[in-house]
Amino acid sequence: xxxxxxxxxxxxxxxxxxxxxxxxxxxxxxxxxxxxxxxxxxxxxxxxxxxxxxxxxxxxxxxxxxxxxxxxxxxxxxxxxxxxxxxxxxxxxxxxxxxxxxxxxxxxxxxxxxxxxxxxxxxxxxxxxxxxxxxxxxxxxxxxxxxxxxxxxxxxxxxxxxxxxxxxxxxxxxxxxxxxxxxxxxxxxxxxxxxxxxxxxxxxxxxxxxxxxxxxxxxxxxxxxxxxxxxxxxxxxxxxxxxxxxxxxxxxxxxxxxxxxxxxxxxxxxxxxxxxxxxxxxxxxxxxxxxxxxxxxxxxxxxxxxxxxxxxxxxxxxxxxxxxxxxxxxxxxxxxxxxxxxxxxxxxxxxxxxxxxxxxxxxxxxxxxxxxxxxxxxxxxxxxxxxxxxxxxxxxxxxxxxxxxxxxxxxxxxxxxxxxxxxxxxxxxxxxxxxxxxxxxxxxxxxxxxxxxxxxxxxxxxxxxxxxxxxxxxxxxxx
Amino acid sequence: xxxxxxxxxxxxxxxxxxxxxxxxxxxxxxxxxxxxxxxxxxxxxxxxxxxxxxxxxxxxxxxxxxxxxxxxxxxxxxxxxxxxxxxxxxxxxxxxxxxxxxxxxxxxxxxxxxxxxxxxxxxxxxxxxxxxxxxxxxxxxxxxxxxxxxxxxxxxxxxxxxxxxxxxxxxxxxxxxxxxxxxxxxxxxxxxxxxxxxxxxxxxxxxxxxxxxxxxxxxxxxxxxxxxxxxxxxxxxxxxxxxxxxxxxxxxxxxxxxxxxxxxxxxxxxxxxxxxxxxxxxxxxxxxxxxxxxxxxxxxxxxxxxxxxxxxxxxxxxxxxxxxxxxxxxxxxxxxxxxxxxxxxxxxxxxxxxxxxxxxxxxxxxxxxxxxxxxxxxxxxxxxxxxxxxxxxxxxxxxxxxxxxxxxxxxxxxxxxxxxxxxxxxxxxxxxxxxxxxxxxxxxxxxxxxxxxxxxxxxxxxxxxxxxxxxxxxxxxxx
Numbered sequence: 001x002x003x004x005x006x007x008x009x010x011x012x013x014x015x016x017x018x019x020x021x022x023x024x025x026x027x028x029x030x031x032x033x034x035x036x037x038x039x040x041x042x043x044x045x046x047x048x049x050x051x052x053x054x055x056x057x058x059x060x061x062x063x064x065x066x067x068x069x070x071x072x073x074x075x076x077x078x079x080x081x082x083x084x085x086x087x088x089x090x091x092x093x094x095x096x097x098x099x100x101x102x103x104x105x106x107x108x109x110x111x112x113x114x115x116x117x118x119x120x121x122x123x124x125x126x127x128x129x130x131x132x133x134x135x136x137x138x139x140x141x142x143x144x145x146x147x148x149x150x151x152x153x154x155x156x157x158x159x160x161x162x163x164x165x166x167x168x169x170x171x172x173x174x175x176x177x178x179x180x181x182x183x184x185x186x187x188x189x190x191x192x193x194x195x196x197x198x199x200x201x202x203x204x205x206x207x208x209x210x211x212x213x214x215x216x217x218x219x220x221x222x223x224x225x226x227x228x229x230x231x232x233x234x235x236x237x238x239x240x241x242x243x244x245x246x247x248x249x250x251x252x253x254x255x256x257x258x259x260x261x262x263x264x265x266x267x268x269x270x271x272x273x274x275x276x277x278x279x280x281x282x283x284x285x286x287x288x289x290x291x292x293x294x295x296x297x298x299x300x301x302x303x304x305x306x307x308x309x310x311x312x313x314x315x316x317x318x319x320x321x322x323x324x325x326x327x328x329x330x331x332x333x334x335x336x337x338x339x340x341x342x343x344x345x346x347x348x349x350x351x352x353x354x355x356x357x358x359x360x361x362x363x364x365x366x367x368x369x370x371x372x373x374x375x376x377x378x379x380x381x382x383x384x385x386x387x388x389x390x391x392x393x394x395x396x397x398x399x400x401x402x403x404x405x406x407x408x409x410x411x412x413x414x415x416x417x418x419x420x421x422x423x424x425x426x427x428x429x430x431x432x433x434x435x436x437x438x439x440x441x442x443x444x445x446x447x448x449x450x451x452x453x454x455x456x457x458x459x460x461x462x463x464x465x466x467x468x469x470x471x472x473x474x475x476x477x478x479x
Numbered sequence: 480x481x482x483x484x485x486x487x488x489x490x491x492x493x494x495x496x497x498x499x500x501x502x503x504x505x506x507x508x509x510x511x512x513x514x515x516x517x518x519x520x521x522x523x524x525x526x527x528x529x530x531x532x533x534x535x536x537x538x539x540x541x542x543x544x545x546x547x548x549x550x551x552x553x554x555x556x557x558x559x560x561x562x563x564x565x566x567x568x569x570x571x572x573x574x575x576x577x578x579x580x581x582x583x584x585x586x587x588x589x590x591x592x593x594x595x596x597x598x599x600x601x602x603x604x605x606x607x608x609x610x611x612x613x614x615x616x617x618x619x620x621x622x623x624x625x626x627x628x629x630x631x632x633x634x635x636x637x638x639x640x641x642x643x644x645x646x647x648x649x650x651x652x653x654x655x656x657x658x659x660x661x662x663x664x665x666x667x668x669x670x671x672x673x674x675x676x677x678x679x680x681x682x683x684x685x686x687x688x689x690x691x692x693x694x695x696x697x698x699x700x701x702x703x704x705x706x707x708x709x710x711x712x713x714x715x716x717x718x719x720x721x722x723x724x725x726x727x728x729x730x731x732x733x734x735x736x737x738x739x740x741x742x743x744x745x746x747x748x749x750x751x752x753x754x755x756x757x758x759x760x761x762x763x764x765x766x767x768x769x770x771x772x773x774x775x776x777x778x779x780x781x782x783x784x785x786x787x788x789x790x791x792x793x794x795x796x797x798x799x800x801x802x803x804x805x806x807x808x809x810x811x812x813x814x815x816x817x818x819x820x821x822x823x824x825x826x827x828x829x830x831x832x833x834x835x836x837x838x839x840x841x842x843x844x845x846x847x848x849x850x851x852x853x854x855x856x857x858x859x860x861x862x863x864x865x866x867x868x869x870x871x872x873x874x875x876x877x878x879x880x881x882x883x884x885x886x887x888x889x890x891x892x893x894x895x896x897x898x899x900x901x902x903x904x905x906x907x908x909x910x911x912x913x914x915x916x917x918x919x920x921x922x923x924x925x926x927x928x929x930x931x932x933x934x935x936x937x938x939x940x941x942x943x944x945x946x947x948x949x950x951x952x953x954x955x956x957x958x
Contacts, residue, residue: 005947006947006950012946014946015946015950061943062946285947286947286949286950462945462946463945463946464540464943464944464945464946466941466943467491467493467765467766467941467943467944468484468765470493470494470765470949471494471764471765471766
């Protein structure tokens, strides 16, 4: 009777606006995700850090807002690390502190780097020495990503500065020295944001992947996230020659500011699975935007022999009850009836096979995903009846295409949770992250029978906040 | 590191003020409890109906506020029934509606009875024919309790009217006729409120119990809940001669407006386990007051041969992890160290045995419960350091005594959950419900060794609200 308009297994704000995931870290037995958050409106505004925790990366519990704006400014994006050796001196009683590195944005006029810390993962203090880094030249100086670089026994921090990356180093996490910069021309037009830099193995070689999100102005394309593959020696990030080009991590337009966890064995990443341009026009169910499912990046050689970046989703936990839907076949198509629960669609495909998947309803709304020859095509143009935004006057925002990446049989994994569609095509070498806003639920599915697809519905889950934690929110309206 | 200042297994408001439990009902597979609620302040105010649900009566989930004030007034106490035969016509598509009967209080000047209904247990509509009952004579006309009376194939509604009960009858739940009144002199001074009337068996006989809560003015004693045992024939409630006296259901002062569930096989009751006089002075952790654990009323013959009312708690579910604390003994006392989790204390006692239990800390704060001769004594006078209220200038509000009720060995069950203490002494024939507000947690316990008491700590539980339901709240601050 009640529609499931909130995602079950994807992070939203506890209320209103979310954008970049921040400070992903495993700490004291829980996965912590923070997020850029405006608690008061269905649009971007004064940034707070919202906060959720999980045992399994899919069932999320909301916690009180972690960071509120202060005299240094509003709290822009950043990262988190655990200071096991208490080099910062912010630990106490043998408890390793969790440090959040974030950008304080002062009235949109200047940006500095700040630290907040906690000993319990819930209650945060701002570091009294804030800000720890300022920039004399650039206003756009943000999104610190901090990581430990073992060979140097030192912490590194990369910060996006308008059109380049600056690399800093520290041994006490409080005092940082600029050691290098990095830039490349292979970036779309726009301000550089949310860098991440981490090693990945391929064929027993270690490569370093640089993630960069770039925000052009409306009308000049869309915010996108690029990646570069190269080497990092603690000071210099050197691009592979084959990687000095504009390559996006996603063929959809709802993937921005992806970033990775600290303190996990595998490299786990989560992205803002929403496009900020049209996010404020999304239906007002109480939340605005969501993050993606957790994803594991990997390197592979694509059909042309280029070393490339793919993503596969972290396995769903077995604690989620699921049921495979019955299907019936007719004239080469398989049909299933959907009930508006979170939905998985899984199938395998030969590299030269075509298919077409449609999710649709009796009102004529349709979402289609297909492969025609070497092209994968996601068409959401008929699944946007419940959002009114100028973006959707352009096909660019409605129809997304990608060239086939693999020349071998591969698996397709599609996850629809409320308004978010995640497509991990071709073993995850070809990812589409896209939102849909049909007027009515898409309650029917059909797909080429040759796919032998499985349609699996998951029980819904309602992310919650304890009323005790809710009472700890320090909102303006309660003053 | 974080103190457990909110109860784990007792209902509070999701935020701020709670008083009377309302509309207790089992509906569509869940226990529903509504409650008198002022969402904006740590004190009584414009009444809403808050709402929680549970599978087991101990793990509660918060739902959106069910009833908001409207043009008929604020929403005072009442009851709930399920209209299985849809005699009201408020059902739809074969779904039996849940009907809430409540009092609309208009500016404190007049009171009328109203109906709200739901088909999903979450979203409520006010009945368009509201109010369904008004009173020409009395301003105090409230707290409708509705129940089905099988012998008459009719619904009965009892309403407290200043100093008496009025009994109404209906076959369609919408149109009600006054059929009788009931009064007695055996009531403390104050306005009659929150009546309940239900059958209980004793020695294969059916008796009817009338519950009545009475609210004297501050300084004229305390709000208390009385009970009467008698017979009810659908029209007349006739007191047993032995029951025509002032008898309270509780020897503590934090028990008011107890009421029972509809649609359960056993008679299950929950009470407001807080005294409204000093409730606003309780510490401001974000909630103000709580309800009791669910209780099963029963009849028994007391030591003097009088038919009396007792209560035993509904068994705690086995899903709650618990651990029995280690104790050590010295000089006739057993000692245990407490960790501020919900605590059970259980022991058996011969009827002529004395004992003393103390919960205390190193700051000199103590709560004591003892039996001396035939007297049970609860002394919280040294456990009120964190509440400042004029009530506690009087011993009446600090030391509670009761005469022994049984002349046989019996069990004691004590449940401490945050600030609420529930004592079911002598098999529950002697109940003390009392709040305590020490400055520091009472982290030690000692008790007479002869009791062989078990101290059992329960895992804490944090009642929560889904963020989707939270977004459905329609609060002033969001306008």
